[in-house]
Every structure is written in structure tokens, then in C-alpha cells.
Amino acid sequence: MNIKTESNRGVIVVFVKEERLDANNSEELKSELNHLFEIGTKDVIVDLKEVRFIDSSGLGVLVSGFKNASTRQGTIKLSGLQTQVKSMFELTRLHRVFDIYATVDDALENR
Amino acid sequence: MKKKIALEITIPNQTRYLGLIGKIGENMAREFDDTVCDRDVLASQLNIVLTESIVNAIKHANATDPNKEVHVRINVNDSEISIHVYDTGCGFDLNTIPSPCFDPGSLNEKGRGIYIIRSMMDSVEYRRTNGGNVLEMKKSLRHG
Numbered sequence: 001m002n003i004k005t006e007s008n009r010g011v012i013v014v015f016v017k018e019e020r021l022d023a024n025n026s027e028e029l030k031s032e033l034n035h036l037f038e039i040g041t042k043d044v045i046v047d048l049k050e051v052r053f054i055d056s057s058g059l060g061v062l063v064s065g066f067k068n069a070s071t072r073q074g075t076i077k078l079s080g081l082q083t084q085v086k087s088m089f090e091l092t093r094l095h096r097v098f099d100i101y102a103t104v105d106d107a108l109e110n111r
Numbered sequence: 112m113k114k115k116i117a118l119e120i121t122i123p124n125q126t127r128y129l130g131l132i133g134k135i136g137e138n139m140a141r142e143f144d145d146t147v148c149d150r151d152v153l154a155s156q157l158n159i160v161l162t163e164s165i166v167n168a169i170k171h172a173n174a175t176d177p178n179k180e181v182h183v184r185i186n187v188n189d190s191e192i193s194i195h196v197y198d199t200g201c202g203f204d205l206n207t208i209p210s211p212c213f214d215p216g217s218l219n220e221k222g223r224g225i226y227i228i229r230s231m232m233d234s235v236e237y238r239r240t241n242g243g244n245v246l247e248m249k250k251s252l253r254h255g
Contacts, residue, residue, distance in 0.1 A: 020133070023166040024126035053133065055162045056223035064220045084155050091230055092223050093213045 001028035005036075011043045011111070012036055013104055021051045021058035029058075033065040033076070042074040045107045049080030054088050066097060075099070077107045114142065116187045124169050124179040132165060132183065133158035139187060148252045156231045156250075157192070163224040164196040164246050172200035172244060193249045194232075202244040205237040 002017040014032060018025060029046075036044055046062065048054070062078070069076040077099045081089065089095040101107040116139060122128040136157030141150050165181055173179040182197040211222045229235050232248040 020130055022126070022129050022162055023170070024129050053158060053162075055129075055159060055166065056221075056227055057166065059223060060220040063218050067218060067220070087155075088159070088227075091227065092211065096213075097215045097218065 001025040003029065003032055005032070008104070009108055009111075011045055011108060012041050013045045013047060015047045015050075017050050019050065020053045020055075021048070021061075022053065022055040023057035026058045026061040030061040030064055033061070034068065037065075037068045037072055037074060042069075042072070043111070044069065044074065044076045045079055045104055046076065047079045047104050048082070048085055049103075051080075051085055052082055054085045056092075059088060059092055059094060062098070063094065077101060077110075079104045079107045114187065114189055116142070116185070118183075118185040120183045120185075121180050122165070122183070124173045124175070124177055124181055126166065126169060129162050129165060132161050136161045136185070139185065143187075143252065153192075153252070157194075160194065160228050160231050160248060161196075163228050164194065164248065167224055167246065168196050168198035168200070172198035172202055174200055176200075187252075190253060191249060191251055193247065195248075196246045197240065197243055198246075199243040202239065203237070205235070205246075 004015040004017055006013045016029060021029065033044065065076045079101045080103060081100060101110065120132065122132065137154040140154035140157050143150055143153065165183065168181045169175060173181065179199055184195040186193045205225065208225045211226050212219055228248060232250045234249045236247045238245060
């Protein structure tokens with residue numbers, strides 16, 4: 001999976017640079033998020049700008065990250081959701097769980 | 112012109128083929144007239160439903176055994192699309208799968224796949240067939 005991680009204003013931004021986030025590649029994102037929280041990262045933004053498709057496995061990995069962050073008094077925010085991805089969050093009502101922003105900058109400004 | 116498309120696809124029991132099958136579903140939906148259904152919505156739904164049902168067959172029914180196969184049959188006409196996903200595993204009882212919990216305080220990482228399929232299709236059944244099981248999903252094309 002193509003993931004790029006950057007530190008920006010004290011927040012780790014994980015850019016998922018894949019068209020699909022599904023059962024074939026989502027475990028790699030899970031490993032990355034687990035690693036970040038294990039080394040003490042508190043605040044993470046996952047940017048999904050390039051993701052056109054997400055399935056229940058992809059959603060599950062983000063839920064796992066959310067629970068992991070909550071356990072450690074951290075945060076995980078999402079940015080850049082495309083229409084189809086946003087509709088999957090709405091269908092599963094996860095849009096009520098996550099703080100979702102249009103862009104990474106918007107997420108950084110709302111800390 | 113009346114359309115009738117029938118596709119039969121067999122893939123190894125591996126998730127790496129999900130993108131390929133999802134793309135086939137999307138392209139198939141775009142063959143249809145927008146007066147019959149919203150093609151973009153249908154394309155997205157077929158991608159998701161095919162992905163979820165094949166993952167279900169790979170992981171739960173076929174127990175991630177790379178030597179097994181998943182067989183998919185897609186039939187479309189002007190009024191209905193039906194998708195059959197065959198597995199050769201021991202199967203499961205569709206009726207015992209609960210809806211996902213929506214309470215933010217008790218979120219589960221798993222358990223949304225069948226809910227997503229049921230939300231997008233008009234009927235979903237899982238039954239024994241010769242030498243295995245089939246997940247049968249149907250959707251009318253008359254109301255998007």
C-alpha cells in the first residue's frame with residue numbers, strides 16, 4: 001500500500017495514496033496507525049483525498065484507529081472524503097463518529 | 112434496445128482480485144440507460160456489493176484458503192440485476208449475522224459487510240448448492 005506520513009504542526013498526517021481502501025490493502029493502514037499510536041503519537045489525520053472506493057474492511061480499520069486513539073487519549077480525524085467514500089460513512093453512520101474535514105488544512109485548524 | 116448481459120467469472124480465493132471485479136461491475140452499470148437507473152449510483156453499488164460479497168466468500172466461507180476459488184455470475188436485463196457468488200466452504204447462516212452497532216461508544220471493527228450489501232440490494236439470500244454455497248443478491252433497475 002502506498003502511504004505517505006508527514007508531521008505538520010505537531011500532528012501526524014497519513015496520506016493514503018491509493019484509489020481503493022479495501023480488504024486487500026487496509027491491514028497495512030491498520031499496521032501504520034497501530035505503530036503511530038504505539039510510539040506515542042497523540043493526534044493523527046488520515047487524508048483520503050485519493051481514495052475513490054472504501055469497503056467495510058477499510059471502514060473497520062479506521063474504526064480500529066479511532067478506538068486505539070480514544071484508548072490513549074489521542075485523536076484521529078479524516079480529511080478529503082470523495083463523494084462515494086462519504087456516502088459509505090453515512091450508510092454505516094460513521095460520519096457521526098469521526099471528525100471529518102474537507103482538507104488537511106481544515107483539520108489542522110480545528111484542533 | 113433491450114439489454115441482456117451474462118458474465119461468469121472465476122477468481123482465486125485472494126483479495127488482490129477485488130479491484131478487477133469491482134471495475135467490471137462499474138463498467139457493466141455504465142452500459143445502461145440513465146432512464147432505467149442512475150448509472151453512477153449503480154456503478155458504485157455494484158463495485159461495493161461485488162467487493163463485499165467476494166471478501167465474504169474468501170474470508171468467511173472459504174477460510175482464506177488460497178487453493179480454493181470464488182465463482183461469480185452476474186446477470187443483467189432491463190429490469191433486474193442478479194449476482195451469485197459461489198464458495199466451496201462450510202458456509203454460514205446469514206440470518207444469525209446481526210446488524211452493526213451504531214452506538215459510537217460500542218463500535219465494532221467488523222460486521223458491516225452484509226449490512227452494506229442488504230442496504231444496496233433488494234433481496235439477499237445465502238443457501239447450500241451443489242458442493243458449496245451461493246450468496247444470491249438481486250436488485251430491480253426500475254427505481255435506481
